[in-house]
Amino acid sequence: MALLIYSPTHPVADWGAAIRALAPDLDIRLWPDMGDPADIDVALVWKPPAGLLPSLPNLKLMQSFGAGVDGILADPNIPRHVPLARVVDGNLTIGMTEYVLLHVLHFHRQVAAMQQNQRSGRWQWLPPVAASERVVGIMGMGTLGCHAAKKLVDFGFQVAGWSRGLKAVDGVTSFHGDEHLDGFLRICNVLVCLLPLTPATRGIICRRTLSLLPRGAYVINAARGGHVVDDDLLHALDSDWLSGATLDVFNEEPLREGHPFWTHPKVTVTPHNAADSIPAQVAPQIVDNIRRLQAGQPILRLVDYSRGY
Numbered sequence: 001m002a003l004l005i006y007s008p009t010h011p012v013a014d015w016g017a018a019i020r021a022l023a024p025d026l027d028i029r030l031w032p033d034m035g036d037p038a039d040i041d042v043a044l045v046w047k048p049p050a051g052l053l054p055s056l057p058n059l060k061l062m063q064s065f066g067a068g069v070d071g072i073l074a075d076p077n078i079p080r081h082v083p084l085a086r087v088v089d090g091n092l093t094i095g096m097t098e099y100v101l102l103h104v105l106h107f108h109r110q111v112a113a114m115q116q117n118q119r120s121g122r123w124q125w126l127p128p129v130a131a132s133e134r135v136v137g138i139m140g141m142g143t144l145g146c147h148a149a150k151k152l153v154d155f156g157f158q159v160a161g162w163s164r165g166l167k168a169v170d171g172v173t174s175f176h177g178d179e180h181l182d183g184f185l186r187i188c189n190v191l192v193c194l195l196p197l198t199p200a201t202r203g204i205i206c207r208r209t210l211s212l213l214p215r216g217a218y219v220i221n222a223a224r225g226g227h228v229v230d231d232d233l234l235h236a237l238d239s240d241w242l243s244g245a246t247l248d249v250f251n252e253e254p255l256r257e258g259h260p261f262w263t264h265p266k267v268t269v270t271p272h273n274a275a276d277s278i279p280a281q282v283a284p285q286i287v288d289n290i291r292r293l294q295a296g297q298p299i300l301r302l303v304d305y306s307r308g309y
Contacts, residue, residue, distance in 0.1 A: 001294060002039045004056070006031040007046035010065055010277075015044065018279035022287045042290055047071035053078045061085065061293050063286055066277045067092065067144070069303050070197040070224060084303040085289055089282050093147050095275035096194070099222055100148040101155070103246040103268070104136055104190055107218040108157075112244060112266075131156035137188030139204070140195035140223060141167040141174070142309075144275075148194065160184055185212040190220065197224035198308035207232040216243045222274040225250035230261070237266045248274040 003026050005012045012030045020028055029035055040056045046065040054077045062084045064072060069086050110126050117124050136152050138145045141163035152159045153171035161167055162184040166176040175184035191213060195201045206229040219242060221228055230251060236242045244266040253272060261267050289299050303309060
């Protein structure tokens with residue numbers, strides 16, 4: 001069985017080595033050394049170029065490097081009769097929760113203001129706000145969102161969650177569906193986006209939705225850049241409606257030189273590293289799916305094409 005590994009950002013040689021250590025019998029091919037496209041049975045990919053997957057006539061499984069698959073679904077011609085699987089990794093979940101907690105606390109403990117005071121040589125006491133007086137809202141209550149929400153509850157924050165369907169999480173006020181989005185936004189002092197990127201969620205953080213947040217709110221996007229309308233977020237920051245934003249993902253990656261986010265005083269930029277898939281930790285579930293394919297068993301963590309995740 002031949003496995004093709006492609007990614008514009010992941011170290012494909014490291015992934016090949018991790019998988020080969022568990023499955024030395026696999027014929028592993030690292031892009032661009034693909035050989036005959038007809039040989040490829042499984043493609044492990046991240047943001048493949050348009051046309052790559054459709055060019056593999058005997059493809060039997062498409063496997064994402066991570067939890068997101070929007071970069072694969074971006075090609076309208078991918079072979080949708082072929083199963084597509086994603087990664088669900090406990091370490092990735094922990095990493096995302098660490099990132100969310102870090103930046104919620106960055107806002108909550110007024111770190112940006114203290115850093116500015118340090119640069120100005122100004123000693124100033126900043127009145128604290130109790131965590132119980134802050135509402136942290138999480139858009140996207142899947143595995144990542146639910147885990148982060150539970151930890152935020154443990155820190156004493158009021159936590160609200162919004163998702164497509166109703167989710168019951170202890171200590172979390174749940175909202176669901178388009179009809180409850182506005183009410184959810186109106187209470188969020190910190191808005192955290194962990195949504196999958198689908199046609200329904202693209203551009204969801206826009207002028208209208210940002211205007212519903214309480215004045216002085218903070219936005220954290222660790223999902224996909226396509227959720228944010230850049231100009232609308234910049235307007236909300238420049239008008240002082242928002243106090244700040246942390247962005248790990250962008251409409252164009254790498255973020256282009258000269259983009260206003262780089263130098264905006266209210267924006268923290270991180271290079272899409274909120275939660276990374278580590279080859280040695282993720283390879284076992286990828287190999288397991290390949291073995292399942294070989295044995296004619298059900299593939300795990302399948303993507304529902306109709307929902308986009």
